[in-house]
Each structure stands twice: as structure tokens, then as C-alpha cells.
Amino acid sequence: MLKQRVITGVILAAAFLAALVFLPVPLFSAFAALVVLIGAWEWANLAGFVQRWARGLYVAIAAGALVALALRFEFVSLGAVPFEASREEDIQWILMMGCIWWAVALLWVQSYPNSALLWGQPFTRAIMGLLTLIPAWVALSYVRALDQGVWLILLAVAIVAFADIGGYFAGRRWGKRKLAPKVSPGKTWEGFAGGLVANLILALLVALVSGASLPLLLVLVLSTSLVSVLGDLVESMMKRHRGVKDSSALLPGHGGILDRVDSLTAAAPVYALVLLVAGGTLG
Numbered sequence: 418m419l420k421q422r423v424i425t426g427v428i429l430a431a432a433f434l435a436a437l438v439f440l441p442v443p444l445f446s447a448f449a450a451l452v453v454l455i456g457a458w459e460w461a462n463l464a465g466f467v468q469r470w471a472r473g474l475y476v477a478i479a480a481g482a483l484v485a486l487a488l489r490f491e492f493v494s495l496g497a498v499p500f501e502a503s504r505e506e507d508i509q510w511i512l513m514m515g516c517i518w519w520a521v522a523l524l525w526v527q528s529y530p531n532s533a534l535l536w537g538q539p540f541t542r543a544i545m546g547l548l549t550l551i552p553a554w555v556a557l558s559y560v561r562a563l564d565q566g567v568w569l570i571l572l573a574v575a576i577v578a579f580a581d582i583g584g585y586f587a588g589r590r591w592g593k594r595k596l597a598p599k600v601s602p603g604k605t606w607e608g609f610a611g612g613l614v615a616n617l618i619l620a621l622l623v624a625l626v627s628g629a630s631l632p633l634l635l636v637l638v639l640s641t642s643l644v645s646v647l648g649d650l651v652e653s654m655m656k657r658h659r660g661v662k663d664s665s666a667l668l669p670g671h672g673g674i675l676d677r678v679d680s681l682t683a684a685a686p687v688y689a690l691v692l693l694v695a696g697g698t699l700g
Contacts, residue, residue, distance in 0.1 A: 421669045424669075425668050425669050425671050426671065429668070429671075429677065433574075436448045437561070437567055437570055437571070438567060442492070442558075442561055442562045442566070443492060445558075445561050446487065446492045446554075446557075446558040446561065449554055449557045449558060449561075450480075450483045450487075450554060452674060452678065453479065453483065453550045453551070453553070453554045454476050454479060454480055454483075455667070455674045456550055456664075456673075456674045456675050456678065456682075457475060457476045457479040457480075457546060457550055458472055458473075458475075458476050458665075459664040459665045459667075459673045459674060459675045460475075460542075460543075460546035460549070460550065460655075460664070460675065461475040461476065461543070461546070462659070462661075462664070462665070463542065463546070463652075463655045463656065463659050463661070463664060463675075464539050464542035464543045464545075464546060464655075465539035465542060465659065466539060466543070475543060475546075478547075479546075479547060479550065479551070482547065482551055483551065483554060486511070486551070486554075486555060487558075489504075489507065490504050490507065490508060490555070490558070490559075491504065492558045492562070505693060508555060508559050508689075508693065509690065509693055509694075511551070511552055511555045511686075512552060512555065512556060512559075512686045512689050512690040512693065513690065514548070514552060515548065515551075515552025515553065515555075515556070515685075515686030515687075516552075516644075516686050516687055516690060518545075518548040518549070518552070519644055519647055519648075519651075519683050519686070519687070522545075522647060522651045522683075523647055525651075525654070526597055526600055526647065526650045526651060526654055527597070529597075529599050529600050529654050529657075530599060530658075533658055537658065542655065545651075545655075549648075549651070549682050549683075550682060552685070552686040553678075553681065553682040553683075553685040553686060555686075555689075556685035556686045556688065556689035556690075557570065557685055557689075559689050559693070560573065560685075560688070560689050560692060563692070563697045563698075564697070564698070565698070565699075569692065569699075572623065572638075573641065573681070573684060573685065573688045574681070575619060576616055576619065576638055576641045576642055576645065576684065576688070577641075577642075577645045577680045577681050577684050579612065579615040579616045579618075579619050579642070580612035580613070580615065580616055580642045580645045580646060580680070581612065581645075581680065582612075582615060583608075583611040583612040583613070583614060583615025583616065584604070584608035584609060584611050584612035584615075584646070585608065585611075586611060587607055587608050587610065587611020587612070587614070588603070588604065588605045588607055588608025588611065589608075590607075591605075591607040591611075592605030592606075592607045592608050593605060593607060594606040594607065596608070596609055596646075596650075597650055600650050600653050600654045600657060601649070601650055601653040604646075604649075604650070609646060612642055612645075612646065613639065613642055613643070616638050616639060616641075616642040617635075617638075617639065619638060620634045620635050620637075620638040620639070623638075627699070629699035629700055630699060630700030633695055633699055633700050634699060636691060637688065637691045637692065637695075637699070640687055640688075640691060641684045641687050641688040641691070642684075644683045644684055644687045645680040645681070645683055645684040646680070646683075647683045648679045648680040648681065648682050648683030648684065649679050649680050649683075651679070651683070652664065652675055652676070652679040663676050664676050
């Protein structure tokens with residue numbers, strides 16, 4: 418099982434890095450859209466749509482939204498022209514909508530299972546999926562189109578990884594107080610703090626190596642680290658409500674696409690919004 422998990426992880430990492438480094442902005446955006454649509458197929462099942470035609474319809478709705486946004490924001494031509502102020506304003510609204518959704522999701526995670534009275538219906542859970550996946554795709558497409566887009570996306574992934582790794586080891590060593598026992602019994606406040614400390618170290622290292630603004634890096638890294646944990650908790654809440662262990666069996670040893678990108682879907686809108694407000698640069 419471990420060998421299978423490692424092999425799958427290496428393949429996934431290689432595919433992501435190849436797409437990030439070698440694909441131009443429009444094709445990377447299309448690659449990210451493909452991942453989002455696979456995630457939409459899995460989310461439809463978590464929402465309670467078991468028929469293939471219903472899940473296919475959900476994916477089609479998500480695809481239509483992605484195409485409309487790609488045309489509106491001109492993601493199909495980014496890299497050839499800079500962002501215009503009007504497009505940045507629209508992108509900011511999408512990112513803010515994503516951040517507001519995660520604020521609501523935090524309240525629902527805290528009050529689970531009572532909160533299921535508000536979101537337990539399949540239609541509501543379907544809306545939750547769109548609010549999770551679409552702003553994340555807009556965020557990744559926007560960040561990749563920036564001048565230092567490749568490195569900025571790598572930093573976003575590193576923040577999520579440091580939060581996860583720091584949380585895992587701190588939780589194993591010192592974990593006692595449960596973070597959200599009714600949603601994810603394995604997560605602890607000590608692990609949560611460990612992830613923040615790991616990302617504090619990451620921010621200091623990046624500032625030292627790159628010369629970027631340390632205050633901006635601290636805001637960017639710590640805010641992204643904080644919300645990344647929520648992505649994992651929300652998917653855990655959805656799976657617990659649905660009564661499944663993984664979002665799918667697509668990835669051997671890893672479950673589904675959503676099981677791999679859940680933290681990033683929450684982190685990406687916050688990360689991109691901070692960058693947008695900062696002018697698309699770390700200073």
C-alpha cells in the first residue's frame with residue numbers, strides 16, 4: 418500500500434510540475450480546469466447525486482462556468498497581454514466570494530453535525546462544490562499569469578505542504594486537544610499550531626533567499642496556511658455526511674482528486690487575493 422501510494426504521489430508531482438513549468442498560461446489554465454472538472458465529478462457524488470447522468474450534468478454546469486470565466490478574464494490569451502484594471506476587479510470579486518464561502522464553511526464545520534440541517538440537501542451541497550472549485554481555479558489561473566507565476570504557485574503548494582507536514586509531526590508528538598472531533602478526530606490544535614510554525618519558518622526562509630518583503634510574506638503565508646486546514650476539514654465533513662472514506666478510488670493509494678487538492682482549494686483564493694491586493698508581487 419505504501420509503495421503504491423509513493424509511486425502515485427511521484428507521478429502526480431511530476432505531472433503537476435511539468436504542466437506548471439512547460440505549459441503556457443492558457444494551457445496551464447486548461448490543465449487546472451481538467452483537474453477541477455474531475456473534482457466536480459467526485460463532488461457530485463459527495464453531494465448525493467449517484468446517477469451518472471446527474472453527475473455528468475453537474476460537471477457540464479461547472480465546465481460552462483469555467484469557459485464563461487475564461488473568456489471574461491481572457492485566460493485564453495494571458496501571457497500575451499497584461500491584466501487590465503477592469504479584469505482585476507472582476508477577478509477580485511470572484512476571489513472574495515470564495516473567501517466569504519470559506520468563512521461560512523468554518524462556521525458549519527464548527528457546528529457539525531447540527532449545521533447539516535442547513536446544507537444537507539443535495540442541491541445545497543452541489544452549490545458548495547461550485548463555491549469550492551471555481552474560485553480555486555480562478556485563483557490558480559490568475560497567479561500563474563503573473564510575472565513570477567511559476568514560482569508563486571510553487572510557493573502556494575509549499576505553504577499547503579508545510580501546513581500539512583508540520584501539522585502531522587506536531588500532532589503526533591504533542592497532539593492532545595481535538596481541533597474538530599466530530600469532523601476529523603485525528604486533527605489537533607497542537608498539530609494546527611505546528612503547521613503555522615512550519616510556515617513561519619518557510620516565510621522567513623523565502624524572505625532571506627528572495628529578498629521579498631517579510632511583512633507581506635508573513636501575511637501571505639500565514640493567512641494561506643490558516644485557511645488550508647479548513648479545506649481538508651470541509652471535505653472530511655462532506656465525506657462523513659455521505660458515509661464514504663474517499664472522494665473516489667481514482668488515484669491508487671490516495672483516494673480521489675479531491676482528497677489530494679482539498680487544502681489547496683481553500684488556500685488558493687486567499688493566496689491569490691492577498692497577491693492581487695499587493696499588486697501581484699511579493700515586493
